[in-house]
Amino acid sequence: MTQADVLAKLQTIFDDLFLEPVTLIPALTAKDVPEWDSLMHISLVVAVEKAFNVRFRVGEVEATRNVGEFADLIAKRTQER
Amino acid sequence: MDTSRLKKLLLDGAPEFWELLRQQTREARAFDELFILSSLRKKAHARHLAPPKPASEKIRVALLGGYSLYPFHELLEHICELEGSPCELWKGDFDNYISEIMDESSGLYAFAPRVVLLMPSENRCRYPGKLTDPRELQQAEATRVVDSLLQLIARAHDKTSAEIITTNYILPARHDHGAFRSRTMGSDWTFRKWVNLELGLKAPPYLHICDLEFLAHRLGGIQARDERSWFESKQPCSPALLVDFAREAAHLIASLRRAPKKVLVLDLDNTLWGGVVADDGLEGIELGDTSPRGEAFKAFQRYIASLRHRGVLLAVSSKNDHHRAAEVFEKHPEMILKMDDIVAFKANWDPKSDNIRQIAAELNLGLDSFVFVDDNPAEIDIVRQFVPEVATILLGPDPSEYATLLQDCRFFEVRSLTAEDAERTSQYLSEARRKELQASATDMNVYLESLEMEAVITEFVPVDVPRLSQLINKSNQFNLTTRRRTEAEVQALMREPGYIGFSVRLKDRFGDHGLISIVIGHAVDGIMKIDTWLMSCRVLKRQVEDEVLNELARLAAARNCSKLEGLYLPTPKNEMVRDFYSRMGFTLVAEDEKSRQFELSLKNFQPTPTRIKITRRAYDPS
Missing domain, CATH: 3.40.50.1110 (SGNH hydrolase)
Known part of the structure; x- marks a missing residue:
């Protein structure tokens, strides 16, 4: 899966969860989206793990700095399966 | 989970959004599904899509x-x-x-x-x-x-x-x-x-x-x-x-704020028993140990009976002829629920919604304290439409899941203890202590006494034929002759003048064992030949054998027989009853590899006293 593939699928998850529409670009960070708080983050990770059938290791999602890095992490964990 | 319809309703500002959201929320099992539904709810509030009912x-x-x-x-x-x-x-x-x-x-x-x-x-x-x-x-x-x-x-x-x-x-x-x-x-x-x-x-x-x-x-x-x-x-x-x-x-x-449910309204056919009594007849419905399905329906009835003991009122609403439906409660030997357990019995051809309204009026209880159970989606739908206050449970195709469905709907849960409950508890405690004493006694008679056994002895009757044939064909260990008989053969035997046949049902304070012993006798020239004597091993050493012999002697004497003749036919599985007749006081009169023959004279026969209370005897007009 390329970063673009992951971003496209990720976009549908964001559309489901967020009240206001969010357009995903690699440089986007949680700080740019007012709704994206710690609560939303927990739900986002659960939804992503289910949709992509992956399991992140402790602390690694938090270590990603923007949506692009998050997408790369998803791609990496997807390849391991 | 598909949320596309919900989203469309939300974008269209359609008030049906709320009912669908409620349904999907009930069905959602996964965390992320519920979270998405919650986001949609908040989106609806943000768009001022008002719920149909103003929230309490x-x-x-x-x-x-x-x-x-x-x-x-x-x-x-x-x-x-x-x-x-x-x-x-x-x-x-x-x-x-x-x-x-x-x-x-x-x-x-x-x-x-x-x-x-x-x-x-x-x-x-x-x-x-x-x-x-x-x-x-x-x-x-x-x-x-x-x-x-x-x-x-x-x-x-x-x-x-x-x-x-x-x-x-x-x-x-x-x-x-x-x-x-x-x-x-x-x-x-x-x-x-x-x-x-x-x-x-x-x-x-x-x-x-x-x-x-x-x-x-x-x-x-x-x-x-x-x-x-x-x-x-x-x-x-x-x-x-x-x-x-x-x-x-x-x-x-x-x-904390909602009143508990008080009344359980039950359908009958394919809810309390398998089959349709109007079509299949009293003998044909599936209930009891005849089949796995029959056992499952009986277990469901047992769970319903336990709800009654917790204080839930039971009612019936069934599309049936009153007489046919009531007959099952009055006559079917495997019914756990009896007429006395039912506070309102509506077997008729009126819509069930009308029946439930009438029951509510008779009992003077609100419709919102009613729960209705049926296996037919159409009946559930009528009740949902015309008496929406009533909670409904649609039973699926598998009766083994009925009791769990009822348990997981959570309508009849105990909230808290009242002073009355506490009073009852102290009575139970003294009772329990009394029984504990009995249970600790090593004396076998004291133990048997404490079981509070009751037996019903019944001559062969049409309604029992499936169970009789089933036990005759599956019983191996405690079976003196292992003679198998089909239902038709059992029925034919009931018409033979020289034959007698009876079965024994046993219950004790721990529960009902059902039909556990069968005897067939054939009176020939003043001798009662024991064609079949079998018993379920679950009730060994409970004195059931003694009561069966007492009954056999009584019936033989009534038919002018002076002697009982017993036969043991060995099989690979019935070694345990090889010496049974000797233990019961019979005399061995002939023996070869294929059989052992015993006799008991009835001239000086005295019934053996037991700890079993016999509440009915075979061929007894009462």
Whole structure:
């Protein structure tokens, strides 16, 4: 899966969860989206793990700095399966 | 889960959005599904899409505990709102519950909650000493943990007069300590079990236990925990258990204000028994030990009977001829439910919605205290449409799941104990002590006496034929001749003048054993030849054999026989009754490899006294 593939699928998850529409670009960070708080983050990770059938290791999602890095992490964990 | 229709309704501003959202919320099992539904609900509020009914007044609920309350509060708020008991939530800080309760100027008290939901930290529920410490020390520590939690809870209640809900502790699900875990109270496993038990038993009336131990057990211990979510965001459990936890908490909050259900209205055909009595007849319906399906229907009836003992009123609404339906209750030997158990019996051709309205009027009870059970979706639909206040349960195609369906709908749960219950409890205790004495006695007669056995002896009757044939064909060990007979052969035998046949049903204080023994005799020239004598091994050594012989002798004498003739035909499986007739006082008169023949003269026969009360005898006109 390329970063673009992951971003496209990720976009549908964001559309489901967020009240206001969010357009995903690699440089986007949680700080740019007012709704994206710690609560939303927990739900986002659960939804992503289910949709992509992956399991992140402790602390690694938090270590990603923007949506692009998050997408790369998803791609990496997807390849391991 | 497909949310596309919900989203379309939301974009169109259609009020049907709310009903569909409610349905999907009920069906959603996964955390992320519920979270998406919750987001849609908030989107609807943001767009001012008003719910069809104005929401009832919000209940003020304070959440506090040793965990992060995000995103639990989101699920709780969502479920409570859609189940008709909306909440206004106040959230304490992570692991700050002790000072929030102790400090009178805390935000908790400023909020003035009606309900406090507390999640005490499991880090405070651990034995600090050694696994090998004396049990007295470990137990005292467990009691201390319980008492300090109860004191904290009492303080919160005193200051707010709120109802308090507390979670108990999830048990570990990993192999720590191996098998030794259950031999010490120092392991988390045993220590928490003890604390949970003591907490529940000591809980004052204002305290309600949100039983996380049970919920985790129900879901599966390994599924219930997620270590990563603790390290990352201080979650109490896995997202999957969080969903069950939120549902349970919402259920507890709602039941604080909602009246419990009082009446269970039952369909008959394919609900209480298999088949349709009008088509299949009294003999043809499936009920009892004849078949696995028959057993399942009987077990369902047993569960319903247990609800009646808890105080639930039972009613019947069935599309049937009254006479045919009532006959099953009056005559079918495997029926657990009797006419006396039913407070209103409507077997007719009126719509069931009308029947239920009429029952409600007769009992002077509100329709919202009714639950209706049927296997037919059309009947459920009529009731939903015309008496929407009535809760309905659609039974599926498998009767083995009926009782679990009824249990999981959670309509008939005990809320709390009343003074009356307490009084009854003390009566039960003295009764229990009396029985304990009996049970501890080693004397066999005292034991048999304490079983309070009752037997019914019935000549062969048409309604029993399927069960008679079934037991005749499957009984191997306690079976003197192992002669098999089809249903048709049993029926034919009933018309033969020289033959007698009877069966025995036994029950005791632990339950009903059903049909457990069968005898067929053939009177020839003043001799009663015992064609068949068999018994279920479940009731060995209960004196059933003695009563069967008493009955056999009585019936033989009534037919002018002076002698009983018994035959043992050996098979690979019936060795246990090789000497049965000798033990019963018969004399061996002939023997070869293929058979042993015995006789008993009836001239001086005296019935053997037993501890079984015989409530009916065969061929007895009464």
